[in-house]
Every structure is written in C-alpha cells, then in structure tokens.
Amino acid sequence: MGIARPVSVAIEKAAEGSREAALVAELQGGSEEAFSYLLAVYQNPVYNLVSHIVESGSDAADVTQGVFIKVFSGIRYFHAQSSLRTWIYRIAIREASNHRRGWLRRKLREAFSLDQEPELSDGIFARSSIQSETPYEIAECSERQRTVQRALASLAQPYRTVVVLREIEDMPYDEIAEVLGISEGTVKSRLMRGRELLRRKLEGYWSQSHV
C-alpha cells in the first residue's frame, strides 16, 4: 500500500501533465474552446486570489480581466517550464501587486481596525453549509469570517500573499516559491511571520468574544 500510493500519484501526475500539454497546444493554436475551458477552470481561483491581494471588489474584477488578457497574449511564450497553474498564478500575483502599488500611490494606507468593514465583505460571506446551525451561530460564524478576513487584509503584502497561497489555495511550499520567485526558505519564514502577525491581530478579538 505504501508503494502503490506514490506510483498511482505519479501516474495521475503524468496523465495530468499530458492533458495540460494538450490544453496548452490548443491554447497556442488559438482555439476559442480551449480558452473557454481555461476560463471555466481558472477564473474563480484567480479571482479569489486577486481579491485577497487588492483592496476592492471592482479592482479585483479589473485585475482578473487583465490577468486573463495577459495569459491570452502570452500563451505563445509559455514553454511549460512550470505548470500552467503556477504560470497563471504568477501572472495574477504580479498583476495584483502592480495594481496595489498604483493604488497605494493614490491613497494613503488607513489604520487597521477590526471594526472597519472591508469593501469585499458584501455578499461574500455566505452562511455556513451546516444547515442545523442556529441563527445565532450563523451570525457568529459570519462575524468570525469577517474578522479573519479583515485581519488577513491588514497583513503586509509579502506575508499576506504567502498565507493566501498556502492556506486558501493550499499550495505546497515549492510551488509558492515558484509562483513568487523566491526561495523555499523565504516562503517558510514569511509564512511563519504572517501566521504570527495574524495570531496577534486576532488575539484581541478572541479575548473580547470569550468574555
């Protein structure tokens, strides 16, 4: 069993690699169906990632659009040195970071407060999937999610990006390093620092809520 698992994983990866190669060939050939498929697979993950990095929902929409235009125009130069997902995420991170830099030039960063409502909170905190929860529990869960979201949004971008890629996108360290163009050691240290900052920011909220 201990041997069968890695073999099956390797076969699965090889099959996925050949599927991806076929998709890339179609994309490079200018197939509209292939781009529709690419959009269907990656539009939500990319939007989710971008919206955690930029400040507002409308900005996230603009950046996501820019990301896919870049993917479209740059697919001819994609030589499969990394996976397609890594390549797309790298573009998304770069676009979001560039947008954020421009946004920062226009607007001074406001002081962080856990009571402040973020722009992205509208309609994104869906109620928990557990149907048996009471309205109080649902409200508490929603409030908790808002707080965590605000704490995450208040992190400095290098830490936030790594935390989002690890915790939300569930990427391994090596892929995060590849997406961000940094070493694995830097990924580990940023992740540790980001988690520590989050714990400190959320400690006050937890102590209030448990009173």
Added chain:
Amino acid sequence: MFENCTDIRGLFSRYLDGYCESQEMKSIRFHLRYCRPCTQELEKYQTIQADLRGLPRRRIPPELSLALRVRISQQLHNNWFGCWRIHIENFLKPLLIPTSGGVLAATICFALLLGSNFFPPVHRPDVPLALVTPPRLLELAPINFNTDDDQLVVMTRVNASGQVTSYEVVSGDISPELRNDLDRLIYFSVFAPATTFGTPTNGRVFLSVSRITVRG
C-alpha cells in the same frame, strides 16, 4: 529532544503544514505534553488555519465572466486574417449543405444516366474539329499509270463537295498518253474536302504519283 518553548514555537508553522521531520514531530509532541502555554498557542494557530481554510471562496461575478469571454473572443479575432476567415465562414456555412447536396445529387444522377440507355451510342464518324484541314485522298481510281519510273507531283483543287475541279502538274515530264491516264486517275478518285472549323470548303492537295500497275 528537549528544546525550549521558543525553539518549539518556531516549528509550529511547519508542524501545521505537516512539513516537519519525524524527529521534530517527536520533539513537539513531547514538549506539548507538559507545556500548557505552547499547547494553547498551537491551538490558536490551528484555529486561525481552520478559519482561513473555512473562508468562503469568492466566485467571479457573472457579468465579469461574460465580459472576459467577450474580451478573449475579440482578442482572438482581432486580426485581418481572422476577420476575413469569419466573414468567409459566415458566407459559406449557409451554402455548404445545399451546395454539397446539389453536387452529390448531380453526380449520382449523372452516374445513373451514364449506366442506362438514355444516351444511345453514336456510330457516325467523327467530324474533324481542327481549325483548318486540307483535302484528303480517300480512294484512288484503279487505273494503270506508267511514269517510266519518274515521279509526278500534281496539285489538285478539290471543291467543298469533295469533287476535283482542276489539277496542275507541278513537276515531272508528262506525255499526251500519260495526261489521259492522269485525267482519268484524278477525276475518278474520291477526295474528302478541306474543312475550316468543321465546315467543308475549297482546298488544294499535292499528290505525288509514280508508276501504278493494276492487276486483273
């Protein structure tokens, strides 16, 4: 094995992700057994991790998704070749099935008609359709003709009905007896008239006549 709290807390991040080595895992577990503050701190990290992973995934707004598809489609066809290809495809697609059907039906009908007796076989000789053809000698009259081993070249004028109208000896010696024989030979021979675009017309033909002996 028995690290202090600072060392152990430095491993929490990798411990949460399952990236610790077995020795580090043992150290952390052993330490957590007797260290309450570190256990509480790890629980906080685990709660944060669960909260982050439990955040609802943001979905792209439908209007943005549509706008993206339109934009990509525009980009795909944003060149003159692509535009022309689309125009040509749009023009040809409605005609494709009727045209293919028509050609196929015509081919089938033609094949069926060719195999049937609808077209009776024609046994008439072909009419030469070359631009201009000279008169041709079809049949020489069976008359003795002795030129004493000399050769006569005769220019013969043939009308549109294939009849000889006159002739002229171009080279060779000819005696009065020989001329009588030549008269009979020429006038009783059968000629095909000259043609112009398949239409019979007057023409000239040069005959080279040498000794002719008819047996019987």
